Amino acid sequence: MATPNSALRAVRIGLLMSQDDFARAVRDAGVRAGQPNDASKRLVQRWEAGVSTSPRPLYARALEAVTGLPIEALGFTVMSARVQDDGHGGHDMQPSPEGVAPPAMTPQPDPQGARKNFAGIWLSRYEYFSSGRDSTYTGLHHVVVLQHGNRLTVRSLPGSSDSPLMMDLEVDGHVATGTWTEQTAVDGYYRGARYHGSIQLLIEPTGRRMTGKWVGFGKEFDINTGPWELVFRDASTTKAAIEQYNHRPEA
Template sequence: MTTPNSTLRAVRMGLLMSQDEFARAIRDAGQRTGHPNDASKRLVQRWESGATAAPRPVYARALEMVTGMPIDTLGFTLPAALARVSDDGHGGHDLEDSPVGVPASAGAPAAQAAPARGNYTGVWLSTYEYFSSGRGETFTGKHYVVLLQHGNQLTARSLPNASLNPDSPLTLDLQLDGNTVTGTWTEQTASDGYYRGARYFGALQMLVEPTGRRMAGKWVGFGKEFDVNTGPWELRLMDASTSKATLEAYSRTPE
């Protein structure tokens, strides 16, 4: 008997991606990091159905980049390190020839360990300010986000129920160059909120403090009146752990 991976399916649907689109995003992530993979719709189906109990490390890295979540929180029943790989790290199968819950045969090549976490991986408090022309006031947006580092790529996704404005998920896709962080942000506002489900996006640039525990800078985005707005944005490290218990602890509204 196999147990469907409802967690991964929910994450994919939360990203508004079909299985084809999800597979394409995983392939693209592999290309960007120099670790190409052959993700397909069939492979995504096997993950979600539970037929494949764990992704190989080359897929685990890409899954983390695409979802912004640690691999051990994506509902797989086996650690990625148990997945069978070829000597070059690209061939082999995702345990497709082994029963679910049973590692590949002893004669298979040794499993590769998952990549080490980057220095900035952890749970961060994201805080930004914006001026609402419709209300004539300045407001603050806060989210607890889980940030993952792969080389010089940083991806951050807000945790469930972890924003001042409910149902307003935030995504950051950033690149690290020395102590400079540059990239994009996207926020999907709540359908029943003031902005009625509007999707906002823009650019972001921050500087990392020498302690590595705070990033601060400015965001840029488009307003409703065809103007360009800007404001301060800060990320502050709350916990370097990305364990399931830590993520659950921060899945709450920031103070």
């Protein structure tokens, strides 16, 4: 009997998506990456029911882009880099021997010492001014960064904050530019309000820190801004590494 994939279902529900919505998001991610797929509600149901435990690479990449989490953290079988032709115009992944996870990709430096691979776990820290409380506050999250080419998807770990955070960035040399979204806690000061805006970060030569500014709209439709930084913590995105950082960062 298949074991239901509760991890994937929990992530989908956390994104406030129905199975139809999730399938559509997976298809859209494939189109954006230039690798169209045929994700459907039925396929999502098979994944969540545990009937299909090893999505093909193009689905795995789309799932990572939608959720911001590595495929291993979504309840699927840990895969190696080997693929085999499935006879239907695609490939099926093969499980690693004895279920052993493949080694984490080691960030590769350029001649000046800058990292080119930014995948891993980072600490996100930003500051914002609360007009209602007349004070400046700091937002802290442990986030998972996944990289596909020059695009980075950033998603906060659920245990690091009551306010889920996500960013979609594009790297151009030593500059990362993109958008951010944060869903505030329902029982917090902002009562579940959703905030979003733009962000631009400068990547330090070592590639271990990004610093810059965020821009967003306040509740009075005024434009707010403040500092934001990402600080590298761990190159691994395995389940064990994620569990290690799935807690509130220290101030």
